[in-house]
Amino acid sequence: MIEKGWFTPPRIEGTIHQAVTAAGARRTRKAGLGKTALAHILTATAVNLFRLDAWWSGQPLAPTRTSHFVALDLAA
8 A cells, every 4th residue: 555645656756856866956055944945946947947948959858668568569
């Protein structure tokens, strides 16, 4: 059974991974709730700008996974 607070959908996992790798969202440099909130806002803005640039240039963010069912259809 999956508890309500522990499940994150796969599309959210990709966004979190992108925020951690591209913007360094793992830790905050300065202590304090206000500075941490500001760091989260700036990180979200950076991720949104990164995604807008990818959308405007026409490049996908990640390759789309092919399901097993579609792979069977492609093999036939």
